[in-house]
Amino acid sequence: MNYVLYAVPFFFLLIVLELLLDRWRGVSTYCLADAINSLSAGVLSTTSGLLTKALGVLSYTLAWQHLGLLELPADALWVWLVAFVFYDFCYYWHHRLGHERNVLWAAHSVHHQSEEYNLSTALRQTSTGFLFGWIFYLPMALAGVPPLVFLTVAALNLLYQFWVHTRHVPKLGWLEWLLITPSNHRVHHAQNTVYMDRNYGGVFIVWDRLFDTFQEELDEQPVIFGVTTALASWNPLWANLQFYVALWQDAQRAEAWRDKLRIWFMRTGWRPADVAASYPQDKPDLSRFVKFQVPLSRAQKVYAAAQFALYLAGGSYLLALGAELRAPVLLLGWVWMAFGLYALGVWLENRPWVVPLELLRLLLNLPALWLAQGAGLLPAETLAWALLLGYSLASGIALCWAPRALLRKAA
Incomplete structure (x- = not known):
């Protein structure tokens, strides 16, 4: 069953409700161009996924069939519960390395480019994540989680993440210790130095607390959303290519062949010394941050x-x-x-x-x-x-x- 397809009407109903809540509270968390750009990236992602999903499904199924260590029953409730938690654990590491390695960030950065934060941001997804994303879930196949169970818990994990992309829900008390909430996910989408590269879980925040990547949202540090290298465009194709192009340009400029190759897999932001010296990049001054806008009638x-x-x-x-x-x-x-x-x-x-x-x-x-x-x-x-x-x-x-x-x- 395609859970995402059936959820689409509810996504847009909740977006309408969020817009009404904006009006009722006298705030503005939406920009039309930004929302259309986020939704365009999402539509492009789902359409691209129809062509590329076979890579992940096939690799998972083959690993499960030929390398699985156990034969877990697909009709046992405990298997589904364990798989749900297991998937989020794998997602944590996929998500974390998606922020910590250049080539993985090139794919994942699409989701962070919006300088707004609302429910449309949740639908802003990459079209190139299929290149490496499937690797992180192979441990579930090796453990014997059936493909049907894997695909279902993956969809449920993704659906859960939709509601946390809002500024209208405050901190939720003790739930902040267990689950990903709007508050600690706002932190994840921030470009403030204190917040960057934190709170990677999809459903559970416990992984971040265990592996020292948790950061609480601070009243004295209002979140500034977006990425440090601004997209400055409403083009969903460029959104997917922006960081790959930047890496390619730096690889071309590097003199050493070793640097040309390793730049793709080094920590995010790493650049060869000769390239960084010849083509310096200024860090943004968030005290003078201005959102990208184009006047339209x-x-x-x-x-x-x-x-x-x-x-x-x-x-x-x-x-x-x-x-x-x-x-x-x-x-x-x-x-x-x-x-x-x-x-x-x-x-x-x-x-x-x-x-x-x-x-x-x-x-x-x-x-x-x-x-x-x-x-x-x-x-x-x-x-x-x-x-x-x-x-x-x-x-x-x-x-x-x-x-x-x-x-x-x-x-």
Whole structure:
């Protein structure tokens, strides 16, 4: 069962409730562009996962079949309870090394790039975590945890983490000693020096207390969210590539071949001495921290939200059918999603080439629909074409109107 798919409506219901709570309390924990960027990264992640999940599932299953030391029954409650705790223990080390090693941080940093902290941040996930993430859960396979149990507790662990991404829940007393709560997870998303690289658990905070990575949220140190090397973009593709590109550039600049190779696996932030001297990086001054923003008119914001709704629906559709679709069909869906979300990021950044790119995106939807119908991804019905043409016409009209709205506002 795909628990994440069934949870999507509840995710968005809770996001709406959080927005209403913002209004009731007279605070603002959301920025539209940031929320769309986080959700875009999440949609791209789930779509990418349809193509890449086989690596983790296959490796786990093979290890369980051929290397498992025990044969644990999948119908025993105690196996599920032990697996739930065991998974969180493995997650702690996966998460911790995701902060402590360059190549792992390149994948995980996507989740931390938002300078806001709300429930949409929880859905901001990487598309490249499949490269190494599967390795950390092989001990469960060796211990004999059946794949069905493993996949289920993994989904439950992920679902639990959704609710802790909020600023509206204060400290929860004795639960702070046992569970990951909104308070100690806010610490985890901070870029303040006192908070950095702390509180790695997914469900249980006890691992952090045991291994000396726990940090309490302090009243005298308000959390500043984000990463020290700011993304400064609303583009979900660049969000996934940013740190890989930085590592590649440093590897190219390094003179020693040893440094070119080891930079990928050294502690996060490590750079070859010659590169650091020639290309110094300034540490951010958090006392003068300013969130990344791009001025947009109300019309541009409405247009962006409406266009994102299409890709949210498309991503949910692919997620629902993923198990039934062949790899070439999934790849077609991924390309359509990735290009559309890239174009949406360009729109939110108000780039000079945004209008031609939007026109190209709308035009490419026509051959995309034809290919999708030919591949069996969508039914070959006249209604689909009528809906697409109506959507394209409405979008074209809005496209001409929205930029002028910004000009009128500026004037």
